[in-house]
Amino acid sequence: MSINDETLRLARALRIRIDKDVDATVRAIVQSWARAWDELHATWSDAMMDLAQASTDGNWPSPWVIARAERAQAALAATMDSIVDLANFTGVTIIDKVGNVIEAVDPALAEILASQLPPLERAKIAATFNRLDELALDAMVNRTRQIITSDTRRLSRQAQDQMRRVLIRGVAVGDNPRVAAAEMLRRVEGAFNGGLTRAMVIARTEMLDAHREAARGWRVGNADVCTGWTWLAQLDRRTCPSCWAKHGSHHDIAEQGPEDHQQGRCTAVPTSKTWKQLGFDIDEPESLMPDARKVFDAMPRKDQLAVMGPARLKMLDDGDLDLPHLTQLKSTPGWRDSWVTTPVKDLRARIA
Incomplete structure:
Protein backbone atom coordinates (compact mmCIF):
# COMPACT_ATOMS: atom_id res chain seq x y z
CA MET A 1 0.00 0.00 0.00
CA SER A 2 1.32 3.43 -0.86
CA ILE A 3 -0.77 5.92 1.08
CA ASN A 4 0.40 9.36 0.04
CA ASP A 5 -0.58 12.99 0.43
CA GLU A 6 -3.18 12.70 -2.33
CA THR A 7 -4.74 9.67 -0.62
CA LEU A 8 -5.00 11.54 2.67
CA ARG A 9 -6.42 14.63 0.98
CA LEU A 10 -9.10 12.62 -0.82
CA ALA A 11 -10.01 10.67 2.32
CA ARG A 12 -10.43 13.85 4.34
CA ALA A 13 -12.45 15.44 1.53
CA LEU A 14 -14.84 12.46 1.59
CA ARG A 15 -15.25 12.76 5.34
CA ILE A 16 -15.99 16.48 4.99
CA ARG A 17 -18.63 15.73 2.36
CA ILE A 18 -20.30 13.06 4.50
CA ASP A 19 -20.18 15.30 7.57
CA LYS A 20 -21.78 18.10 5.55
CA ASP A 21 -24.80 15.91 4.73
CA VAL A 22 -25.04 14.64 8.30
CA ASP A 23 -24.72 18.12 9.79
CA ALA A 24 -27.37 19.51 7.44
CA THR A 25 -29.75 16.74 8.52
CA VAL A 26 -29.06 17.36 12.21
CA ARG A 27 -29.60 21.12 11.76
CA ALA A 28 -32.97 20.52 10.13
CA ILE A 29 -33.99 18.26 13.03
CA VAL A 30 -32.81 20.77 15.64
CA GLN A 31 -34.72 23.57 13.95
CA SER A 32 -37.91 21.52 13.85
CA TRP A 33 -37.70 20.73 17.58
CA ALA A 34 -36.94 24.37 18.42
CA ARG A 35 -39.98 25.57 16.47
CA ALA A 36 -42.16 22.97 18.16
CA TRP A 37 -41.08 24.05 21.65
CA ASP A 38 -41.65 27.71 20.78
CA GLU A 39 -45.24 26.80 19.98
CA LEU A 40 -45.66 24.79 23.19
CA HIS A 41 -43.86 27.13 25.58
CA ALA A 42 -46.74 29.42 26.49
CA THR A 43 -49.15 26.51 26.99
CA TRP A 44 -46.76 24.78 29.38
CA SER A 45 -45.97 28.02 31.21
CA ASP A 46 -49.65 28.59 32.00
CA ALA A 47 -50.14 24.94 32.96
CA MET A 48 -47.17 24.93 35.35
CA MET A 49 -48.38 28.10 37.06
CA ASP A 50 -51.82 26.54 37.55
CA LEU A 51 -50.31 23.43 39.13
CA ALA A 52 -47.91 25.39 41.33
CA GLN A 53 -50.77 27.49 42.64
CA ALA A 54 -52.82 24.34 43.25
CA SER A 55 -50.12 22.88 45.51
CA THR A 56 -50.93 22.02 49.11
CA ASP A 57 -48.50 22.31 52.02
CA GLY A 58 -45.81 23.46 49.61
CA ASN A 59 -45.80 20.13 47.75
CA TRP A 60 -46.30 19.51 44.05
CA PRO A 61 -49.86 18.33 43.27
CA SER A 62 -50.52 14.58 43.29
CA PRO A 63 -50.89 12.55 40.05
CA TRP A 64 -54.65 12.52 40.70
CA VAL A 65 -54.79 16.34 40.76
CA ILE A 66 -52.56 16.58 37.68
CA ALA A 67 -54.85 14.17 35.81
CA ARG A 68 -57.80 16.54 36.47
CA ALA A 69 -55.89 19.74 35.59
CA GLU A 70 -57.22 20.78 32.20
CA ARG A 71 -54.34 23.01 31.18
CA ALA A 72 -51.71 20.46 32.16
CA GLN A 73 -53.47 17.68 30.29
CA ALA A 74 -53.95 19.92 27.25
CA ALA A 75 -50.25 20.80 27.28
CA LEU A 76 -49.30 17.15 27.63
CA ALA A 77 -51.61 16.07 24.81
CA ALA A 78 -50.32 18.80 22.48
CA THR A 79 -46.74 17.77 23.29
CA MET A 80 -47.43 14.09 22.64
CA ASP A 81 -48.83 14.96 19.21
CA SER A 82 -45.85 17.20 18.54
CA ILE A 83 -43.33 14.50 19.51
CA VAL A 84 -44.98 11.99 17.18
CA ASP A 85 -44.82 14.53 14.35
CA LEU A 86 -41.19 15.32 15.16
CA ALA A 87 -40.24 11.64 15.25
CA ASN A 88 -41.83 11.15 11.83
CA PHE A 89 -40.08 14.27 10.50
CA THR A 90 -36.78 12.96 11.84
CA GLY A 91 -37.20 9.68 10.01
CA VAL A 92 -38.20 11.28 6.71
CA THR A 93 -35.36 13.81 6.89
CA ILE A 94 -32.73 11.15 7.53
CA ILE A 95 -33.99 8.85 4.79
CA ASP A 96 -34.00 11.74 2.30
CA LYS A 97 -30.28 12.27 2.89
CA VAL A 98 -29.13 8.66 3.22
CA GLY A 99 -29.11 8.24 -0.57
CA ASN A 100 -26.61 11.09 -0.90
CA VAL A 101 -24.31 9.53 1.67
CA ILE A 102 -24.38 6.12 -0.03
CA GLU A 103 -23.97 7.49 -3.55
CA ALA A 104 -20.82 9.35 -2.49
CA VAL A 105 -19.04 6.05 -1.88
CA ASP A 106 -18.42 4.80 -5.42
CA PRO A 107 -16.57 7.74 -6.98
CA ALA A 108 -14.80 8.76 -3.79
CA LEU A 109 -13.39 5.34 -2.88
CA ALA A 110 -12.36 4.76 -6.49
CA GLU A 111 -10.29 7.95 -6.39
CA ILE A 112 -8.80 7.14 -2.99
CA LEU A 113 -7.75 3.63 -3.99
CA ALA A 114 -6.47 4.72 -7.41
CA SER A 115 -4.26 7.36 -5.76
CA GLN A 116 -2.21 4.52 -4.18
CA LEU A 117 -1.45 2.76 -7.48
CA PRO A 118 1.57 3.24 -9.76
CA PRO A 119 0.98 6.58 -11.53
CA LEU A 120 1.26 5.19 -15.06
CA GLU A 121 -1.19 2.38 -14.30
CA ARG A 122 -3.86 4.24 -12.32
CA ALA A 123 -6.31 5.00 -15.09
CA LYS A 124 -6.13 1.48 -16.54
CA ILE A 125 -6.68 -0.26 -13.18
CA ALA A 126 -9.32 2.22 -11.99
CA ALA A 127 -11.33 1.47 -15.14
CA THR A 128 -11.71 -2.12 -13.88
CA PHE A 129 -13.13 -1.18 -10.48
CA ASN A 130 -16.53 -2.68 -9.74
CA ARG A 131 -19.34 -0.30 -8.85
CA LEU A 132 -22.11 -0.89 -6.34
CA ASP A 133 -25.08 -1.98 -8.42
CA GLU A 134 -28.57 -0.51 -8.12
CA LEU A 135 -29.95 -3.54 -6.29
CA ALA A 136 -27.24 -3.29 -3.63
CA LEU A 137 -27.82 0.44 -3.22
CA ASP A 138 -31.59 -0.03 -2.93
CA ALA A 139 -31.08 -2.78 -0.35
CA MET A 140 -28.88 -0.50 1.74
CA VAL A 141 -31.41 2.32 1.63
CA ASN A 142 -34.27 -0.04 2.53
CA ARG A 143 -32.29 -1.50 5.42
CA THR A 144 -31.60 1.98 6.74
CA ARG A 145 -35.27 2.94 6.32
CA GLN A 146 -36.39 -0.03 8.41
CA ILE A 147 -33.90 0.74 11.18
CA ILE A 148 -34.82 4.43 11.26
CA THR A 149 -38.55 3.65 11.38
CA SER A 150 -37.96 1.38 14.40
CA ASP A 151 -35.64 3.90 16.07
CA THR A 152 -37.98 6.87 15.67
CA ARG A 153 -40.96 4.94 17.03
CA ARG A 154 -38.91 4.07 20.10
CA LEU A 155 -37.77 7.71 20.33
CA SER A 156 -41.40 8.86 20.40
CA ARG A 157 -42.33 6.45 23.19
CA GLN A 158 -39.28 7.33 25.27
CA ALA A 159 -39.81 11.07 24.93
CA GLN A 160 -43.47 10.81 25.89
CA ASP A 161 -42.67 8.65 28.94
CA GLN A 162 -40.01 11.12 30.07
CA MET A 163 -42.43 14.06 29.78
CA ARG A 164 -45.00 12.25 31.93
CA ARG A 165 -42.42 11.34 34.56
CA VAL A 166 -41.19 14.92 34.86
CA LEU A 167 -44.73 16.23 35.19
CA ILE A 168 -45.67 13.78 37.94
CA ARG A 169 -42.38 14.01 39.83
CA GLY A 170 -42.73 17.79 40.17
CA VAL A 171 -40.74 20.07 42.47
CA ALA A 172 -40.99 21.46 45.97
CA VAL A 173 -43.26 24.47 45.64
CA GLY A 174 -42.66 26.11 49.03
CA ASP A 175 -43.94 29.65 49.44
CA ASN A 176 -43.25 30.83 45.89
CA PRO A 177 -45.40 29.15 43.20
CA ARG A 178 -43.91 31.39 40.51
CA VAL A 179 -40.38 30.11 41.15
CA ALA A 180 -41.63 26.51 41.23
CA ALA A 181 -43.53 26.99 37.96
CA ALA A 182 -40.39 28.40 36.29
CA GLU A 183 -38.31 25.45 37.50
CA MET A 184 -40.92 22.98 36.26
CA LEU A 185 -41.04 24.70 32.89
CA ARG A 186 -37.25 24.30 32.65
CA ARG A 187 -37.50 20.59 33.52
CA VAL A 188 -40.27 19.98 31.02
CA GLU A 189 -38.24 21.68 28.31
CA GLY A 190 -35.27 19.49 29.26
CA ALA A 191 -37.38 16.35 28.94
CA PHE A 192 -38.73 17.55 25.59
CA ASN A 193 -35.20 18.22 24.32
CA GLY A 194 -34.12 14.79 25.52
CA GLY A 195 -36.05 13.54 22.51
CA LEU A 196 -34.06 15.92 20.33
CA THR A 197 -30.80 14.48 21.68
CA ARG A 198 -31.95 10.97 20.78
CA ALA A 199 -33.07 12.15 17.34
CA MET A 200 -29.63 13.66 16.68
CA VAL A 201 -27.93 10.42 17.71
CA ILE A 202 -30.21 8.44 15.38
CA ALA A 203 -29.39 10.77 12.49
CA ARG A 204 -25.64 10.56 12.97
CA THR A 205 -25.62 6.83 13.71
CA GLU A 206 -27.73 5.68 10.79
CA MET A 207 -26.31 8.01 8.17
CA LEU A 208 -22.72 7.17 9.06
CA ASP A 209 -23.51 3.47 9.32
CA ALA A 210 -25.17 3.53 5.90
CA HIS A 211 -22.01 5.09 4.48
CA ARG A 212 -19.83 2.55 6.29
CA GLU A 213 -21.86 -0.39 4.97
CA ALA A 214 -21.71 0.97 1.42
CA ALA A 215 -17.94 1.41 1.76
CA ARG A 216 -17.59 -2.16 3.04
CA GLY A 217 -19.55 -3.45 0.04
CA TRP A 218 -17.38 -1.44 -2.35
CA ARG A 219 -14.15 -2.76 -0.84
CA VAL A 220 -15.32 -6.38 -0.97
CA GLY A 221 -16.35 -5.87 -4.59
CA ASN A 222 -12.82 -4.72 -5.42
CA ALA A 223 -10.84 -7.28 -3.44
CA ASP A 224 -8.57 -7.92 -6.42
CA VAL A 225 -6.98 -4.51 -5.77
CA CYS A 226 -8.08 -3.54 -2.26
CA THR A 227 -6.54 -5.39 0.69
CA GLY A 228 -8.49 -3.75 3.52
CA TRP A 229 -8.72 -0.36 5.14
CA THR A 230 -6.64 1.84 7.41
Whole structure:
Protein backbone atom coordinates (compact mmCIF):
# COMPACT_ATOMS: atom_id res chain seq x y z
CA MET A 1 0.00 0.00 0.00
CA SER A 2 1.32 3.43 -0.86
CA ILE A 3 -0.77 5.92 1.08
CA ASN A 4 0.40 9.36 0.04
CA ASP A 5 -0.58 12.99 0.43
CA GLU A 6 -3.18 12.70 -2.33
CA THR A 7 -4.74 9.67 -0.62
CA LEU A 8 -5.00 11.54 2.67
CA ARG A 9 -6.42 14.63 0.98
CA LEU A 10 -9.10 12.62 -0.82
CA ALA A 11 -10.01 10.67 2.32
CA ARG A 12 -10.43 13.85 4.34
CA ALA A 13 -12.45 15.44 1.53
CA LEU A 14 -14.84 12.46 1.59
CA ARG A 15 -15.25 12.76 5.34
CA ILE A 16 -15.99 16.48 4.99
CA ARG A 17 -18.63 15.73 2.36
CA ILE A 18 -20.30 13.06 4.50
CA ASP A 19 -20.18 15.30 7.57
CA LYS A 20 -21.78 18.10 5.55
CA ASP A 21 -24.80 15.91 4.73
CA VAL A 22 -25.04 14.64 8.30
CA ASP A 23 -24.72 18.12 9.79
CA ALA A 24 -27.37 19.51 7.44
CA THR A 25 -29.75 16.74 8.52
CA VAL A 26 -29.06 17.36 12.21
CA ARG A 27 -29.60 21.12 11.76
CA ALA A 28 -32.97 20.52 10.13
CA ILE A 29 -33.99 18.26 13.03
CA VAL A 30 -32.81 20.77 15.64
CA GLN A 31 -34.72 23.57 13.95
CA SER A 32 -37.91 21.52 13.85
CA TRP A 33 -37.70 20.73 17.58
CA ALA A 34 -36.94 24.37 18.42
CA ARG A 35 -39.98 25.57 16.47
CA ALA A 36 -42.16 22.97 18.16
CA TRP A 37 -41.08 24.05 21.65
CA ASP A 38 -41.65 27.71 20.78
CA GLU A 39 -45.24 26.80 19.98
CA LEU A 40 -45.66 24.79 23.19
CA HIS A 41 -43.86 27.13 25.58
CA ALA A 42 -46.74 29.42 26.49
CA THR A 43 -49.15 26.51 26.99
CA TRP A 44 -46.76 24.78 29.38
CA SER A 45 -45.97 28.02 31.21
CA ASP A 46 -49.65 28.59 32.00
CA ALA A 47 -50.14 24.94 32.96
CA MET A 48 -47.17 24.93 35.35
CA MET A 49 -48.38 28.10 37.06
CA ASP A 50 -51.82 26.54 37.55
CA LEU A 51 -50.31 23.43 39.13
CA ALA A 52 -47.91 25.39 41.33
CA GLN A 53 -50.77 27.49 42.64
CA ALA A 54 -52.82 24.34 43.25
CA SER A 55 -50.12 22.88 45.51
CA THR A 56 -50.93 22.02 49.11
CA ASP A 57 -48.50 22.31 52.02
CA GLY A 58 -45.81 23.46 49.61
CA ASN A 59 -45.80 20.13 47.75
CA TRP A 60 -46.30 19.51 44.05
CA PRO A 61 -49.86 18.33 43.27
CA SER A 62 -50.52 14.58 43.29
CA PRO A 63 -50.89 12.55 40.05
CA TRP A 64 -54.65 12.52 40.70
CA VAL A 65 -54.79 16.34 40.76
CA ILE A 66 -52.56 16.58 37.68
CA ALA A 67 -54.85 14.17 35.81
CA ARG A 68 -57.80 16.54 36.47
CA ALA A 69 -55.89 19.74 35.59
CA GLU A 70 -57.22 20.78 32.20
CA ARG A 71 -54.34 23.01 31.18
CA ALA A 72 -51.71 20.46 32.16
CA GLN A 73 -53.47 17.68 30.29
CA ALA A 74 -53.95 19.92 27.25
CA ALA A 75 -50.25 20.80 27.28
CA LEU A 76 -49.30 17.15 27.63
CA ALA A 77 -51.61 16.07 24.81
CA ALA A 78 -50.32 18.80 22.48
CA THR A 79 -46.74 17.77 23.29
CA MET A 80 -47.43 14.09 22.64
CA ASP A 81 -48.83 14.96 19.21
CA SER A 82 -45.85 17.20 18.54
CA ILE A 83 -43.33 14.50 19.51
CA VAL A 84 -44.98 11.99 17.18
CA ASP A 85 -44.82 14.53 14.35
CA LEU A 86 -41.19 15.32 15.16
CA ALA A 87 -40.24 11.64 15.25
CA ASN A 88 -41.83 11.15 11.83
CA PHE A 89 -40.08 14.27 10.50
CA THR A 90 -36.78 12.96 11.84
CA GLY A 91 -37.20 9.68 10.01
CA VAL A 92 -38.20 11.28 6.71
CA THR A 93 -35.36 13.81 6.89
CA ILE A 94 -32.73 11.15 7.53
CA ILE A 95 -33.99 8.85 4.79
CA ASP A 96 -34.00 11.74 2.30
CA LYS A 97 -30.28 12.27 2.89
CA VAL A 98 -29.13 8.66 3.22
CA GLY A 99 -29.11 8.24 -0.57
CA ASN A 100 -26.61 11.09 -0.90
CA VAL A 101 -24.31 9.53 1.67
CA ILE A 102 -24.38 6.12 -0.03
CA GLU A 103 -23.97 7.49 -3.55
CA ALA A 104 -20.82 9.35 -2.49
CA VAL A 105 -19.04 6.05 -1.88
CA ASP A 106 -18.42 4.80 -5.42
CA PRO A 107 -16.57 7.74 -6.98
CA ALA A 108 -14.80 8.76 -3.79
CA LEU A 109 -13.39 5.34 -2.88
CA ALA A 110 -12.36 4.76 -6.49
CA GLU A 111 -10.29 7.95 -6.39
CA ILE A 112 -8.80 7.14 -2.99
CA LEU A 113 -7.75 3.63 -3.99
CA ALA A 114 -6.47 4.72 -7.41
CA SER A 115 -4.26 7.36 -5.76
CA GLN A 116 -2.21 4.52 -4.18
CA LEU A 117 -1.45 2.76 -7.48
CA PRO A 118 1.57 3.24 -9.76
CA PRO A 119 0.98 6.58 -11.53
CA LEU A 120 1.26 5.19 -15.06
CA GLU A 121 -1.19 2.38 -14.30
CA ARG A 122 -3.86 4.24 -12.32
CA ALA A 123 -6.31 5.00 -15.09
CA LYS A 124 -6.13 1.48 -16.54
CA ILE A 125 -6.68 -0.26 -13.18
CA ALA A 126 -9.32 2.22 -11.99
CA ALA A 127 -11.33 1.47 -15.14
CA THR A 128 -11.71 -2.12 -13.88
CA PHE A 129 -13.13 -1.18 -10.48
CA ASN A 130 -16.53 -2.68 -9.74
CA ARG A 131 -19.34 -0.30 -8.85
CA LEU A 132 -22.11 -0.89 -6.34
CA ASP A 133 -25.08 -1.98 -8.42
CA GLU A 134 -28.57 -0.51 -8.12
CA LEU A 135 -29.95 -3.54 -6.29
CA ALA A 136 -27.24 -3.29 -3.63
CA LEU A 137 -27.82 0.44 -3.22
CA ASP A 138 -31.59 -0.03 -2.93
CA ALA A 139 -31.08 -2.78 -0.35
CA MET A 140 -28.88 -0.50 1.74
CA VAL A 141 -31.41 2.32 1.63
CA ASN A 142 -34.27 -0.04 2.53
CA ARG A 143 -32.29 -1.50 5.42
CA THR A 144 -31.60 1.98 6.74
CA ARG A 145 -35.27 2.94 6.32
CA GLN A 146 -36.39 -0.03 8.41
CA ILE A 147 -33.90 0.74 11.18
CA ILE A 148 -34.82 4.43 11.26
CA THR A 149 -38.55 3.65 11.38
CA SER A 150 -37.96 1.38 14.40
CA ASP A 151 -35.64 3.90 16.07
CA THR A 152 -37.98 6.87 15.67
CA ARG A 153 -40.96 4.94 17.03
CA ARG A 154 -38.91 4.07 20.10
CA LEU A 155 -37.77 7.71 20.33
CA SER A 156 -41.40 8.86 20.40
CA ARG A 157 -42.33 6.45 23.19
CA GLN A 158 -39.28 7.33 25.27
CA ALA A 159 -39.81 11.07 24.93
CA GLN A 160 -43.47 10.81 25.89
CA ASP A 161 -42.67 8.65 28.94
CA GLN A 162 -40.01 11.12 30.07
CA MET A 163 -42.43 14.06 29.78
CA ARG A 164 -45.00 12.25 31.93
CA ARG A 165 -42.42 11.34 34.56
CA VAL A 166 -41.19 14.92 34.86
CA LEU A 167 -44.73 16.23 35.19
CA ILE A 168 -45.67 13.78 37.94
CA ARG A 169 -42.38 14.01 39.83
CA GLY A 170 -42.73 17.79 40.17
CA VAL A 171 -40.74 20.07 42.47
CA ALA A 172 -40.99 21.46 45.97
CA VAL A 173 -43.26 24.47 45.64
CA GLY A 174 -42.66 26.11 49.03
CA ASP A 175 -43.94 29.65 49.44
CA ASN A 176 -43.25 30.83 45.89
CA PRO A 177 -45.40 29.15 43.20
CA ARG A 178 -43.91 31.39 40.51
CA VAL A 179 -40.38 30.11 41.15
CA ALA A 180 -41.63 26.51 41.23
CA ALA A 181 -43.53 26.99 37.96
CA ALA A 182 -40.39 28.40 36.29
CA GLU A 183 -38.31 25.45 37.50
CA MET A 184 -40.92 22.98 36.26
CA LEU A 185 -41.04 24.70 32.89
CA ARG A 186 -37.25 24.30 32.65
CA ARG A 187 -37.50 20.59 33.52
CA VAL A 188 -40.27 19.98 31.02
CA GLU A 189 -38.24 21.68 28.31
CA GLY A 190 -35.27 19.49 29.26
CA ALA A 191 -37.38 16.35 28.94
CA PHE A 192 -38.73 17.55 25.59
CA ASN A 193 -35.20 18.22 24.32
CA GLY A 194 -34.12 14.79 25.52
CA GLY A 195 -36.05 13.54 22.51
CA LEU A 196 -34.06 15.92 20.33
CA THR A 197 -30.80 14.48 21.68
CA ARG A 198 -31.95 10.97 20.78
CA ALA A 199 -33.07 12.15 17.34
CA MET A 200 -29.63 13.66 16.68
CA VAL A 201 -27.93 10.42 17.71
CA ILE A 202 -30.21 8.44 15.38
CA ALA A 203 -29.39 10.77 12.49
CA ARG A 204 -25.64 10.56 12.97
CA THR A 205 -25.62 6.83 13.71
CA GLU A 206 -27.73 5.68 10.79
CA MET A 207 -26.31 8.01 8.17
CA LEU A 208 -22.72 7.17 9.06
CA ASP A 209 -23.51 3.47 9.32
CA ALA A 210 -25.17 3.53 5.90
CA HIS A 211 -22.01 5.09 4.48
CA ARG A 212 -19.83 2.55 6.29
CA GLU A 213 -21.86 -0.39 4.97
CA ALA A 214 -21.71 0.97 1.42
CA ALA A 215 -17.94 1.41 1.76
CA ARG A 216 -17.59 -2.16 3.04
CA GLY A 217 -19.55 -3.45 0.04
CA TRP A 218 -17.38 -1.44 -2.35
CA ARG A 219 -14.15 -2.76 -0.84
CA VAL A 220 -15.32 -6.38 -0.97
CA GLY A 221 -16.35 -5.87 -4.59
CA ASN A 222 -12.82 -4.72 -5.42
CA ALA A 223 -10.84 -7.28 -3.44
CA ASP A 224 -8.57 -7.92 -6.42
CA VAL A 225 -6.98 -4.51 -5.77
CA CYS A 226 -8.08 -3.54 -2.26
CA THR A 227 -6.54 -5.39 0.69
CA GLY A 228 -8.49 -3.75 3.52
CA TRP A 229 -8.72 -0.36 5.14
CA THR A 230 -6.64 1.84 7.41
CA TRP A 231 -7.99 3.87 10.33
CA LEU A 232 -7.40 7.60 9.79
CA ALA A 233 -8.01 9.93 12.75
CA GLN A 234 -7.84 13.69 12.95
CA LEU A 235 -4.62 14.05 14.94
CA ASP A 236 -5.39 17.24 16.81
CA ARG A 237 -6.29 18.41 20.32
CA ARG A 238 -10.01 17.75 19.77
CA THR A 239 -9.43 14.03 19.14
CA CYS A 240 -9.87 11.62 22.04
CA PRO A 241 -7.13 9.21 23.21
CA SER A 242 -9.01 6.24 21.76
CA CYS A 243 -8.98 7.63 18.23
CA TRP A 244 -5.31 8.56 18.59
CA ALA A 245 -4.70 4.94 19.59
CA LYS A 246 -6.64 3.46 16.65
CA HIS A 247 -5.06 5.74 14.04
CA GLY A 248 -2.99 3.86 11.47
CA SER A 249 -4.34 0.41 12.38
CA HIS A 250 -5.07 -1.87 9.42
CA HIS A 251 -8.34 -3.79 9.17
CA ASP A 252 -9.82 -6.63 7.14
CA ILE A 253 -11.52 -5.75 3.87
CA ALA A 254 -14.95 -6.99 5.07
CA GLU A 255 -14.76 -5.36 8.51
CA GLN A 256 -17.12 -2.44 8.83
CA GLY A 257 -15.52 0.66 10.25
CA PRO A 258 -14.23 2.77 11.70
CA GLU A 259 -16.02 1.76 14.90
CA ASP A 260 -15.43 5.14 16.51
CA HIS A 261 -17.58 6.70 19.21
CA GLN A 262 -20.51 9.07 18.79
CA GLN A 263 -19.43 12.36 17.19
CA GLY A 264 -16.24 10.63 16.03
CA ARG A 265 -14.34 12.17 13.10
CA CYS A 266 -12.40 9.12 11.90
CA THR A 267 -12.27 7.70 8.37
CA ALA A 268 -11.72 4.25 6.88
CA VAL A 269 -9.19 4.65 4.07
CA PRO A 270 -9.44 1.80 1.53
CA THR A 271 -5.92 0.42 1.14
CA SER A 272 -4.48 -1.11 -1.99
CA LYS A 273 -2.38 -4.23 -2.24
CA THR A 274 1.35 -3.63 -2.64
CA TRP A 275 2.56 -2.89 -6.13
CA LYS A 276 4.39 -6.24 -6.22
CA GLN A 277 1.17 -8.04 -5.18
CA LEU A 278 -0.53 -6.31 -8.10
CA GLY A 279 2.16 -7.60 -10.46
CA PHE A 280 4.31 -4.49 -10.87
CA ASP A 281 8.04 -4.86 -10.36
CA ILE A 282 8.44 -1.24 -9.34
CA ASP A 283 9.91 0.26 -6.19
CA GLU A 284 7.01 1.45 -4.07
CA PRO A 285 7.39 4.62 -2.00
CA GLU A 286 6.88 4.41 1.74
CA SER A 287 3.44 5.15 3.15
CA LEU A 288 2.91 8.73 4.27
CA MET A 289 0.25 7.80 6.83
CA PRO A 290 1.22 9.99 9.82
CA ASP A 291 2.65 8.16 12.83
CA ALA A 292 0.32 9.00 15.74
CA ARG A 293 2.99 8.83 18.44
CA LYS A 294 5.41 11.04 16.52
CA VAL A 295 2.68 13.61 15.85
CA PHE A 296 1.61 13.54 19.51
CA ASP A 297 5.16 13.92 20.82
CA ALA A 298 5.64 16.98 18.59
CA MET A 299 2.50 18.73 19.89
CA PRO A 300 2.72 21.63 22.37
CA ARG A 301 2.46 20.45 25.97
CA LYS A 302 -0.88 22.21 26.50
CA ASP A 303 -2.35 20.34 23.51
CA GLN A 304 -1.03 17.02 24.80
CA LEU A 305 -2.69 17.75 28.13
CA ALA A 306 -5.96 18.69 26.40
CA VAL A 307 -6.00 15.30 24.63
CA MET A 308 -4.88 13.01 27.43
CA GLY A 309 -5.59 14.73 30.71
CA PRO A 310 -2.92 14.80 33.44
CA ALA A 311 -3.11 11.15 34.56
CA ARG A 312 -2.83 9.52 31.12
CA LEU A 313 -0.16 11.99 30.03
CA LYS A 314 2.01 11.15 33.03
CA MET A 315 1.66 7.43 32.30
CA LEU A 316 2.81 8.07 28.72
CA ASP A 317 5.69 10.25 29.89
CA ASP A 318 6.81 7.60 32.39
CA GLY A 319 6.69 4.86 29.77
CA ASP A 320 4.09 2.89 31.72
CA LEU A 321 1.88 2.60 28.65
CA ASP A 322 1.70 3.48 24.96
CA LEU A 323 -1.09 4.68 22.70
CA PRO A 324 -2.56 1.20 21.94
CA HIS A 325 -3.40 0.83 25.65
CA LEU A 326 -5.70 3.85 25.52
CA THR A 327 -8.61 2.26 23.68
CA GLN A 328 -11.14 -0.46 24.47
CA LEU A 329 -14.29 -1.81 22.84
CA LYS A 330 -17.54 -0.85 24.55
CA SER A 331 -21.18 -1.83 24.04
CA THR A 332 -23.57 1.11 24.39
CA PRO A 333 -27.40 0.84 24.23
CA GLY A 334 -28.73 2.78 21.22
CA TRP A 335 -25.32 2.84 19.55
CA ARG A 336 -23.19 0.21 17.87
CA ASP A 337 -20.19 -1.28 19.64
CA SER A 338 -17.43 1.29 19.48
CA TRP A 339 -13.85 1.92 20.54
CA VAL A 340 -13.69 4.37 23.44
CA THR A 341 -11.00 5.75 25.73
CA THR A 342 -9.79 3.36 28.43
CA PRO A 343 -10.69 4.74 31.88
CA VAL A 344 -7.77 5.89 34.02
CA LYS A 345 -8.63 3.38 36.75
CA ASP A 346 -8.32 0.52 34.26
CA LEU A 347 -4.96 1.84 33.06
CA ARG A 348 -3.72 2.06 36.64
CA ALA A 349 -4.88 -1.49 37.29
CA ARG A 350 -3.02 -2.67 34.19
CA ILE A 351 0.17 -0.96 35.32
CA ALA A 352 -0.17 -2.38 38.83
